[in-house]
Amino acid sequence: MKILIVDDEEANVKLLSVILSRKGYETLKAYDGESALAIVGKQDVDLILLDVMMPGISGFEVAKRVKAIKQIPIIMVTGLMDRDKIIEGFKNGADEFLSKPYLQEELLLRIGNILKVKEYQNNLEGVVEERTKSLKEALRRLNIVNKEVMHRLLVAAEYRDDNTGKHVVRVGEYSRIIAEGLGLDKEYIELIQQTAPMHDIGKIGVSDLILNKPDKLTFEEFEIMKTHVIIGTRIIEKGESPLIETAYDIILHHHEKWTGQGYPNSKKGKDIPLSGRIVALADVFDALTSARPYKPGFAWDKSVSIIKEEREKHFDPDVTDAFLNNQEKIKTVYDQYTDNTRIEKTNVA
Ligand SMILES: [Fe+2]
Known part of the structure; x- marks a missing residue:
């Protein structure tokens, strides 16, 4: 001493x-x-x-x-x-x-x-330092487990109609680019990217006959298809972790529209959580450019112009601008995660 x-x-x-x-x-x-x-x-x-x-x-x-x-x-x-x-x-x-x-x-x-x-x-x-270290390590592991469980749920949900998994990756990446374009903070951007792929997890509870129907859905079938949002929220249930909370918001709101004509709650404008507004656009853009059992994929230009037209209608104007201003980055993802669901035809209306 x-x-x-x-x-x-x-x-x-x-x-x-x-x-x-x-x-x-x-x-x-x-x-x-x-x-x-x-x-x-x-x-x-x-x-x-x-x-x-x-x-x-x-x-x-x-x-x-x-x-x-x-x-x-x-x-x-x-x-x-x-x-x-x-x-x-x-x-x-x-x-x-x-x-x-x-x-x-x-x-x-x-x-x-x-x-x-x-x-x-x-x-x-x-002792305090040691315990803090152990606690941080436990939280880190818990976070990894959370992500892993989310990923596995995702694989289960997507297995039937997107066994390449590329649709969900693209939606995650598009959402990240939009979130970056909006200047959101790094942590939130990462959350959006991780949870955006969960948006359609509720499809696990929708019949294959409806999911993979080669024609347009009837009114009744579409009503059943819409239930994927509620089924998804039941699977996730709003929890306390930011990961689950964001996933929940995205699942519940990714079919809401800026003007209030979406489903399930006809929410309007900024009443729709930002994460939901971002994924709404990313999901629609990916659906436009991809072939579905009932339609071929639209070409890039056609899809972008549809998004542009829907600014302040289906989509949040700021989110739309962030998308339009970052088209180069979006295009890189679009090219990188290409799959056989995309049939490009420049003459498709
Ligand atoms: Fe959906």
């Missing part, structure tokens, strides 16, 4: 040093406040014995400056024991007072006690 002795009287320093060295403490010496602060700045010190009355910086000032940078226990050794001064000392960071002349035994007991408390605090900090 290293103890710094600060006193302008050399004899006092010498005496204290002898007493402490005999008890096995290592001592450092300073004869004014400036040198004491210099030592504290450079070395690890476990305790300071600090004289109050010194030329230059006073002991109180030294205590204050030490505590501003390091949590080192300080015992003020002083002849003046007026109550106001003691209070001032405590306010400045003193942990103990010892009046001169002091008994050697009392000095050593006080030092021993303070160092015991310091050691306890150090251990406690170590």
Whole structure:
């Protein structure tokens, strides 16, 4: 244990040093406040014995400056024991007072006690640090498990009508590009990208006969198809994790329209969560460019112009602009994740 002795009287320093060295403490010496602060700045010190009355910086000032940078226990050794001064000392960071002349035994007991408390605090900090680390690791693992479970659910839901899985990847990527174009924060962008692919998870509860019908759906069949939104929300259920919460919002709102003519709740404008407004556009764009059992895929230009026409009708105008302003990036994803569901025909109406 290293103890710094600060006193302008050399004899006092010498005496204290002898007493402490005999008890096995290592001592450092300073004869004014400036040198004491210099030592504290450079070395690890476990305790300071600090004289109050010194030329230059006073002991109180030294205590204050030490505590501003390091949590080192300080015992003020002083002849003046007026109550106001003691209070001032405590306010400045003193942990103990010892009046001169002091008994050697009392000095050593006080030092021993303070160092015991310091050691306890150090251990406690170590335990807290260790537990915080374990907690962070547990959260990190939980996050990975969450993502994995979401991914597996997704695979199950998409297996029947998109066994390449590329539709959901494209919707995730388009949504990310739009979110970036809107200048949203990094964490939210990542959430959108991860959860956008979940938008149609409720299709797991819709009959294959309807999902894969080669013709346009009848009114009744379309009503059944629409239930995929509600089925999806039942699968996910609004939870407390941002991942589940965002997935829920996307599932529930990806068929709502800016003008309020969508389903299931005919929500309008900004009443529709932003994540839902983003995925609505990404999903429609991907549907336009992809072939379905009842239609071929539209060409790129045709699909973009339909999106443009639907600005402020089906789609949020800001979301539409973010999409239109980032067409190059969208095109890269479009080309990268191509699959056999896309039949490009420039003459398709
Ligand atoms: Fe959908």
